Amino acid sequence: MDPMFNAEWSASEIKLMKAIIAYHDANNSYANGTSKKGTDILDELQARFSWKEKHQVTDLYVELVVEMMQAKLNDDNQPMKATSDLVNDNFGLHVEDPAAIEDNMDVSLGYVMNDTTFMRMVEKAPQRQVAIPREKRQNKERTFWTIQEHRNFLRGLEVYGRGSWKNISRSFVTTKTPVQISSHAQKYFLRLGCPTGKQRYSINDVSLHDFEPWRPQNHSSGWEALSFSGSSNNSNNYGSRAQHVSLGGNMLMYHASQESSIQAATWARSQQIRGGFLPQQWLYMGNM
DNA sequence: ACAATGGGTGTGACGTGACG
DNA sequence: CGTCACGTCACACCCATTGT
Structure with missing residues (x-):
């Protein structure tokens, strides 16, 4: 994750955004590829984080969605967690350890090139x-x-x-x-x-x-x-x-x-x- | 070498929804 | 209802690969 996020977003803000995304996820709103609800979520997020720049909200939203999907992928060999559990445990991500997330960001984003x-x-x-x-x-x-x-x-x-x-x-x-x-x-x-x-x-x-x-x-x-x-x-x-x-x-x-x-x-x-x-x-x- | 096939890119026609 | 913007679809054109 971009180190700038540390300065731009607090852990609690990130947690809140994840909870909001998770809520939409629970209502089948994200990443199902069947709707334009992503924009709805963004609208809500931008309203919720009105003190942030629009691009900041968008960028973090994208980052979190990808991370959350990646976290789910990593759980593919395990019984799928209930969404409520994901909400409670930050989708299995360790938010307090952004450096680790950053290390895996390329993986999360699907880049095939660590070299x-x-x-x-x-x-x-x-x-x-x-x-x-x-x-x-x-x-x-x-x-x-x-x-x-x-x-x-x-x-x-x-x-x-x-x-x-x-x-x-x-x-x-x-x-x-x-x-x-x-x-x-x-x-x-x-x-x-x-x-x-x-x-x-x-x-x-x-x-x-x-x-x-x-x-x-x-x-x-x-x-x-x-x-x-x-x-x-x-x-x-x-x-x-x-x-x-x-x-x-x-x-x-x-x-x-x-x-x-x-x-x-x-x-x-x-x-x-x-x-x-x-x-x-x-x-x-x-x-x- | 040549023809056949699969695939990538771009364009135009058409359909649809929003808006005044 | 007309206009506009936008998305979808079908198609043309071309290249690369494969089979003979």
Whole structure:
């Protein structure tokens, strides 16, 4: 968590906000992806914390929602706690230990990169120059979605829900217009709804909760780090927790000339789909 | 090498709801 | 009721990959 939160928000304020969110959660208001209730919650929160800047409330709300979802994920191997219990124990989070939360923030946010190599691979999408013969398409440059943008999209989806492309564009994916986000969402939901093992890996296979594949306690061998499971096994919406693209360890760093992150991901995915595993020297190359 | 296929991006038409 | 803004859908176009 941003250390600034320590200065901007007191523990009691954070606790209160969590309680409010939990209340809405208990009423099925958050993260069910079916409504625009996220904005309702924000309105209430902004009214409740009227002395705070709007962006402060929004930012903390987003942080807490993601954290709470992550906390629930961590409890997946345990009986699901009742929401009332979550309210009482701060959703299993240790609010008094923000440093620990900060340490896990990337995990909470679904970043697959605790090492910077993966980030380097995905932070810039390939800017393909496409010859567009039609007049209307002249001078148009195709801009591909980065994984980071897609994750921001997923976060916005969780907060604002489907259809609030304007809000998502304004608050989460500022590099894309609402129309572009809508178009991206169209393909995203189409992919979710049409699972087939023949599909290649795509940006839409990246979920918000891609996390922890690199953790040694989760996989005793490098091969287990290659746990791809795209949307084909996902029956949930909005990049749900069941959807993982676990790009284990440093496996994407296989080739110096593999400039395109998308291509790298596609390549890696294809190796898995085809049942052919990665050469071991590539798999462990990043650890050299 | 070539054709087929899958996938990504952008555009236009249409539907819908809010507002005056 | 008309207008406007916005979202959804279908489609075009293109690229990358795969199969032959």
